[in-house]
Amino acid sequence: MITFLIRKLGYGLLILMGINLLTFVLFFKVNTPDDMARMQLGGKRITPEAVEKWKVERGYDKALFLEDKAQGLECLTQTLFFQTSKQLFTFSFGPSDGGRDIGREILRRAPASLMLALPSFLLGMGISILIALVLAFFRGSYLDFWGTIFCVVLMSISALFFIVAGQFLLSKVLQWLPVSGFSWGTETWRFLCLPIVISVLARIGGEVRFNRSVFLEEIDKDYVRTAKAKGLSEVQVLFSHVLRNALIPIISASVAVIPLLFMGSLLVESFFSIPGLGSYLIEAIGAQDFAIVRSMVFVGSVLYILGLILTELCYAWADPRIRLQ
Amino acid sequence: MQIEFLLIDVFLYALLVCVGAYVLYVFKTPPLKDSWSRAFKRPISVASGMVLLFFLMLALLDSIHVRPQAPSPDQPTSAASVAKNTVSPAPAQALGVEPKSILDLLLKPLADARERSYSAPLAMVGFKKETFERDGLAVRDYPRLKFGGAHLSLNSPDHVKDCWRLSVNALIKAMGVNALFAVVLLLMSFKFFNPKAKSLGQLAAHLMKGHASWPIRTALLMCFLISLILIWVIDLSAFYHVFGTDQTGKSVLLIALKSVRTALVIGTLTTLVIMPVALILGVVAGYFRGAVDEFIQYVYTLLASIPDVLLIAATVLMLQVFIDSHSGYFDSALQRSDARLFFLCLILALTSFTGLCRLVRGETLKLRELEYIQSAKAFGVSTPRILLSHIAPNLMHLVLINCVMQFSGFILSEAVLSYVGVGVDPNTASFGVMINTARDELAATPVVWWTLVTAFVFMFLLVISANLLADAVRDAFDPKTRLSLGRST
Numbered sequence: 130m131i132t133f134l135i136r137k138l139g140y141g142l143l144i145l146m147g148i149n150l151l152t153f154v155l156f157f158k159v160n161t162p163d164d165m166a167r168m169q170l171g172g173k174r175i176t177p178e179a180v181e182k183w184k185v186e187r188g189y190d191k192a193l194f195l196e197d198k199a200q201g202l203e204c205l206t207q208t209l210f211f212q213t214s215k216q217l218f219t220f221s222f223g224p225s226d227g228g229r230d231i232g233r234e235i236l237r238r239a240p241a242s243l244m245l246a247l248p249s250f251l252l253g254m255g256i257s258i259l260i261a262l263v264l265a266f267f268r269g270s271y272l273d274f275w276g277t278i279f280c281v282v283l284m285s286i287s288a289l290f291f292i293v294a295g296q297f298l299l300s301k302v303l304q305w306l307p308v309s310g311f312s313w314g315t316e317t318w319r320f321l322c323l324p325i326v327i328s329v330l331a332r333i334g335g336e337v338r339f340n341r342s343v344f345l346e347e348i349d350k351d352y353v354r355t356a357k358a359k360g361l362s363e364v365q366v367l368f369s370h371v372l373r374n375a376l377i378p379i380i381s382a383s384v385a386v387i388p389l390l391f392m393g394s395l396l397v398e399s400f401f402s403i404p405g406l407g408s409y410l411i412e413a414i415g416a417q418d419f420a421i422v423r424s425m426v427f428v429g430s431v432l433y434i435l436g437l438i439l440t441e442l443c444y445a446w447a448d449p450r451i452r453l454q
Numbered sequence: 455m456q457i458e459f460l461l462i463d464v465f466l467y468a469l470l471v472c473v474g475a476y477v478l479y480v481f482k483t484p485p486l487k488d489s490w491s492r493a494f495k496r497p498i499s500v501a502s503g504m505v506l507l508f509f510l511m512l513a514l515l516d517s518i519h520v521r522p523q524a525p526s527p528d529q530p531t532s533a534a535s536v537a538k539n540t541v542s543p544a545p546a547q548a549l550g551v552e553p554k555s556i557l558d559l560l561l562k563p564l565a566d567a568r569e570r571s572y573s574a575p576l577a578m579v580g581f582k583k584e585t586f587e588r589d590g591l592a593v594r595d596y597p598r599l600k601f602g603g604a605h606l607s608l609n610s611p612d613h614v615k616d617c618w619r620l621s622v623n624a625l626i627k628a629m630g631v632n633a634l635f636a637v638v639l640l641l642m643s644f645k646f647f648n649p650k651a652k653s654l655g656q657l658a659a660h661l662m663k664g665h666a667s668w669p670i671r672t673a674l675l676m677c678f679l680i681s682l683i684l685i686w687v688i689d690l691s692a693f694y695h696v697f698g699t700d701q702t703g704k705s706v707l708l709i710a711l712k713s714v715r716t717a718l719v720i721g722t723l724t725t726l727v728i729m730p731v732a733l734i735l736g737v738v739a740g741y742f743r744g745a746v747d748e749f750i751q752y753v754y755t756l757l758a759s760i761p762d763v764l765l766i767a768a769t770v771l772m773l774q775v776f777i778d779s780h781s782g783y784f785d786s787a788l789q790r791s792d793a794r795l796f797f798l799c800l801i802l803a804l805t806s807f808t809g810l811c812r813l814v815r816g817e818t819l820k821l822r823e824l825e826y827i828q829s830a831k832a833f834g835v836s837t838p839r840i841l842l843s844h845i846a847p848n849l850m851h852l853v854l855i856n857c858v859m860q861f862s863g864f865i866l867s868e869a870v871l872s873y874v875g876v877g878v879d880p881n882t883a884s885f886g887v888m889i890n891t892a893r894d895e896l897a898a899t900p901v902v903w904w905t906l907v908t909a910f911v912f913m914f915l916l917v918i919s920a921n922l923l924a925d926a927v928r929d930a931f932d933p934k935t936r937l938s939l940g941r942s943t
Contacts, residue, residue, distance in 0.1 A: 147756045155768055164775055281925070285918035287866045289873060289889050290910055297896050395763055396870060414767045415875055422768055429761035437759075 130445070137441055141434040148430045149214050156423055157209065162189035165419060213423075222424040225413070231424050235406065239391055241311060242405030245321060245398065246390035249328035254383055257333055258376075261340030265348060266367060277341070283334030292400045295327040309402040324401045328394060340379055347375040377447045385440040388432035458519040458553040460792045462719055466517045469722060489851070493930035497664075497672035502919035502926075504676045509714050509916055512557065516715040519553040519788075553788055557715075561708055564691060567601035569703035575904050576694045578603025578613055602694045617690070624689045628682040636674055643670075698904035700891070706905055710912045712883035717916060720799055720868045721861045727803035729857055732810035733849070737841055739811075740818025750815075758808040763874065769801045770876040791879035798871075798878060802864060810856045814849055821845050851931040858924040862917045869913070885913045 166183040167175050183189075189209065216223055222231035264276045300308040306323045347353070348371055356366050391406065398407035406425070413421035480486045493499055558565070572581035579596035586597055598604075606616060644657050664671045687707070690696050697706040739750035757765070777790065821827065822845070830840050865885075871877035872886025880887055892906035 144752070144755055144759055147752065148759060151756065152760075152768070155772060164779065281921055282918065285862065285914055285921050286910075287869050287885075287889075287913060287917075289869050289886075290906075293889065293893050293896060293906060297901075301896070301901075389761070395874065410764070410767075411874055414771070417771060419771075422764065422771070426760055426764045426768060429764055430759045433759045433761065437755075 133445060134438075134442070137438045141438055144434055145218075145430065149217060149427070152423060152426050153210055153213060156419055162209075165189070217424070217427045223420070225418050225420045231421055234409065235424070235428065238404055238406050238409050241403055242391060242398065242407060244317070245324055245328075245403055245405060246394060248321070249325045249394075250383075250386065250390055252325065253329045253332050253336065254379075256329060257336035257340055258379070260333070260337050261344055262367060262372065264337070264341050265344035265371075266363065268345060268348070277338065280334045280338045280341075283330070284338065285334075288331040288396060291327050291331045292396060295323065295330070296400065299323055309400065311401075311403045320401075320403070324397045324403065328397055340375075343375045343378055344371060347371045381440055381443045381447070384443050385433075385436040387439065388436040389429070391432055455523065456521045458521055460517075460519055460553070460789060461796045462723070462792055463517040463519060465723060465796075466514065466719065469726060470514070489930050493927050495668060496926050497669040498922050499926035500669045500672050501676045502922040504673065504680065505915060505919040506923060508680060509718060509919075512711060513715040513718040515560070516555045516557040516712065518556045520556070520559075521553050522559070552786060557711065561711065564705050564708050567695070567705065569599050569601060569695070569699045570597075571699070571703055572701060572902055573599055573602060573695060573699045573703075575696060575698040576602075576617055576690070577698070578606060578694070581900070581902070599695075605693055617694070620690050620693065621686060624686040625682065627689070628678065628685045631681055631685070632674070632678045635677065639670075639674070697908045698902075700905060701895075706908045709883050709888060710885075710908050713885050713888060713909075714912065714916070716795065716878060716882055716884040717865045717868065717913070719795060720802070721864045721920070723796070723799040724803045724806070724864045725857045725861050727800060728807045728810060728860070729853060731803070732807040733814055733846065733853060735807075736811045736814025737818050737845055737849070740815040741822055741837075741841060741845065743819075747815075750811075754808040754811050757805060760805075762805055763871075763876075765805050766798075766801055766871065767874065767876045770798065773797050773801070787881065791882045794879050795882060802867070806860070806864075810853065810860075813852055813856060817849050817852055818845060821848055851933075855924075855928045855931055858920075858927050861924065862920040865913070865917055865920070885909050 162184050163180060166180040166189070220232065222235070225231050225234075260276070264273050267273050296308055299305050300323065307320060309320075311317070311320045353366055353370060356370055357363075361369075395407040395411055397403070398405045399411045402408070409421070410425050412418075413425070480490055494503070570580065573579070574581055577599065579598055581596075583594050584597050585592055585594045587593075588595070603613060603616075606613060640654065640658060640661070644654055660666060661670050661674075687696050691705075691707065695705050695707070697710065699705055700709065735750050735754070739747045773794070777794065827840060827844060830844055835844075868877055868884065869886035869889055872884055873890055877886050878884045888905055888909040892902075892909060895902035895905055
C-alpha cells in the first residue's frame with residue numbers, strides 16, 4: 130500500500146511540474162510582460178520607463194528561460210521561470226498585481242468557502258442517495274417514471290436560474306432569508322442557508338439520475354436475485370446488500386471532489402457575496418490580475434491531484450485486485 | 455448585396471454537409487440504420503427532435519450574413535450639370551458597415567418596432583411612469599407605447615379583448631393549416647406507404663390510436679403545437695411586444711431568437727472539435743501502449759488537473775489581449791465577436807476532451823485483445839487500416855453517446871462563463887448575457903421579470919429537448935440497455 134501511495138505521489142508531482150510549465154507558457158509567452166505592464170498601467174501612463182519600472186517591481190524583467198549573461202547554475206536560476214516556479218512550489222505566492230499578499234488572502238478566505246461547500250456537498254450527496262434509493266425501490270412504477278422526468282427537468286435548468294430565481298423568490302418576495310452577505314458568528318447560518326439550499330437543488334437532478342442508474346445496475350446482479358429467492362424482503366436487500374456495493378462507485382466518484390471544496394463554488398459565492406476563494410478568483414478575473422489567477426491555478430491543480438490520489442486510494446481500499454497490481 | 459463569410463458560418467454549413475453525408479452513410483449500413491431507427495421510433499425522441507430542428511433552422515437562418523446596400527446619397531442636381539446636359543455617373547453603391555443575417559432581414563419589422571424603454575409583455579403602456587402632456591395638461595402616467603397596442607383607440611382601449619381576439623384567430627389559423635397538412639399526409643401515406651389499411655378512415659383511426667410503426671401521431675401533435683405557438687407569436691407580434699422590451703426598447707423576443715445561434719454554435723462546435731481529438735488520441739494511446747500511452751495519459755491528466763473555469767478564464771484572458779493587440783485582422787465588431795466565440799468553442803473543447811479520451815482508451819484496450827484483431831494482424835493488415843476499419847467503428851457508439859450527452863452541458867456552461875466574464879462578447883446576444891442583465895433588473899423595483907422568463911423558457915426548451923434526444927440515442931446505442939428485457943431505464 131505504501132509503495133502504491135508513493136508511486137501515485139511521485140506521478141502527481143510530475144503532473145504539477147507539467148502544469149507549472151504549461152501555465153508559465155500560457156501566461157508569459159502568449160502575452161509578454163511588456164503587454165501585461167501596458168495593460169495594467171493603461172492609458173497615458175505608458176512610457177518605456179514606467180513599463181520597465183513596473184516590470185522590475187515584480188521581477189518580470191528577467192529572461193524567460195535562460196539567462197545568457199550569468200555563469201554556471203545561475204544561468205538557469207536567475208530566470209523568470211525558475212523564480213516563479215520556486216514561488217509556487219514553496220507556496221509563497223508573493224504580492225498580487227494590485228499589491229496585496231496572495232498567500233495571506235487565500236488562508237483568510239478558505240474557511241468561508243469551506244463553510245459553504247462542505248455542507249452543500251454532504252447534504253447533496255445524502256439527499257440524492259436517499260431519493261435514488263426510493264426510486265430504485267419503486268422501479269417501474271409511476272413514481273419512478275415521473276421522478277426520472279423531474280430529474281431530467283431539474284438537470285436541464287441552468288444553475289444560474291436557480292440562483293437568480295431563488296434569490297428573488299425567497300429573499301425579495303417572501304423575505305425569509307437575507308439576499309446576500311456573510312458574517313462570522315451567530316448569524317452565519319442565516320447567510321448560508323439560501324446558498325446551501327440552492328446549491329443542493331442545482332445538483333440534485335444529475336446526481337439522482339446517476340445514483341439511480343448505479344443502483345439499478347446493482348439490483349440486476351445475480352446475488353440480489355439469490356437473496357430475494359432466499360426470502361429476504363426488498364428493504365433488507367436494498368439496505369444490506371445493494372446499498373453497500375453501489376456506494377463504492379458513487380463515493381469513489383465523489384471523493385475526487387472533496388479537496389476541490391476548498392476552492393468553493395465560483396457562482397454561488399459571487400452571487401451571494403460570500404468572501405471565499407471562489408469570489409476571490411472571480412474578482413481577480415474581472416480585474417485581470419494575472420498573479421492571483423496564476424496562484425489560484427496552481428492551488429486548484431494541487432487540490433485536484435490530491436483528489437485523484439484520494440480516489441485511487443479509495444478504489445484500492447475497496448477492490449483488492451487493484452492494490453495488488 | 456454581398457455575402458459575407460464569417461468563420462462560424464462556414465463551419466456550421468460545413469457541418470451540415472458532413473451530417474448529410476453521415477445520414478447517407480447510415481442508410482447504407484444496416485446495423486447503424488437499425489440503431490437510429492430504434493432511437494427515433496420512440497415518441498419522445500421525435501417530439502424533442504422536432505423542437506431541436508426548429509431551433510436548428512433558426513440558427514442556420516442566422517448564419518448567412520450579407521452586407522445590405524447602404525442608402526445611397528441623393529443625386530445632387532446642380533444647375534451646372536443641367537445646363538451642360540450631362541448627368542454625373544451615379545456613385546458606386548456603398549455597402550453597409552455591419553453584416554446582417556437572413557434572420558435579421560426577416561425580423562426587420564420586429565427590430566424597427568422599438569420603444570423608448572421597458573415595457574411588459576403584451577402591454578400597451580410603458581413600464582415606468584413619465585410626465586407628458588395629455589389634452590393640454592401635464593400628467594404623470596404610463597405613456598402609451600409607440601408600437602405596442604398602437605392600433606387600439608385612445609379613449610376606450612379594449613386591451614384584453616383584443617389579445618383574446620388575436621389569440622383565437624391564431625388558434626383557428628393553426629388548426630386550419632394543420633388539418634390541411636394532416637389530410638395531405640394521410641392521402642400520401644394511404645397511396646404510397648400503407649397497404650394494410652383498407653380505407654382512408656381505417657388508416658386515420660390506426661394513426662390516431664398510435665398503432666403505426668413510427669410515432670406519426672406524436673409528430674402530428676408536435677407539429678400542431680409548434681405551429682400554434684409560431685402563428686400566435688407572429689400574429690401578436692404585429693400588434694404587441696409578446697415578450698416585452700428591454701431597457702433600450704428592443705424587443706426581448708428578438709434578443710432571444712438571436713441568442714439561439716450562439717447557444718447552438720457553442721454546443722455543436724465544441725462537441726465536434728472534441729470528437730476527432732479524443733478519438734485519435736484515445737485510440738493511439740490504447741492500441742500502441744508503452745511510451746505513447748504514458749505520454750498521452752500524462753497530457754490529458756495535465757489538462758484535466760487544472761480546474762475548468764480557471765483554464766478557460768486564463769486562456770480567454772490571453773486571447774482577449776491577443777485580439778486587442780492584433781485588431782488589424784478583424785474588419786468589423788461582428789467579426790471580432792464571431793472570432794471570440796469561435797476561439798471560446800476551441801478552448802472549451804480543449805479543456806473538456808479528457809473524459810471522452812479516457813473512455814476511448816479504455817475501450818481500445820479491451821478491443822485490441824479480441825481475436826479478430828489478432829487475425830487481422832496475422833493477415834498482415836497494416837496498422838492504420840486496423841485502427842480505421844476495425845477498432846474505430848466499434849467505438850463510435852460510445853463516442854456518439856458521450857457527445858450527445860455533453861452537448862447540452864456546453865450550452866449550460868456558456869451561461870455560467872458569460873456571467874464570470876470569460877464567455878462571449880457582451881455585444882453578442884446570448885442566454886448568459888440575458889441572464890446577467892436580468893439579474894440587475896430583478897433587483898430593481900418594480901420588478902422587470904420578462905427578460906429572465908424569456909431566457910429561461912428558450913434555454914430550457916433547447917436544453918431539455920437536447921437531453922431527451924440524447925437519452926433516447928443513448929438507450930438505442932448502449933449495448934447494455936439493448937440486452938435488457940424491457941425493464942425501465
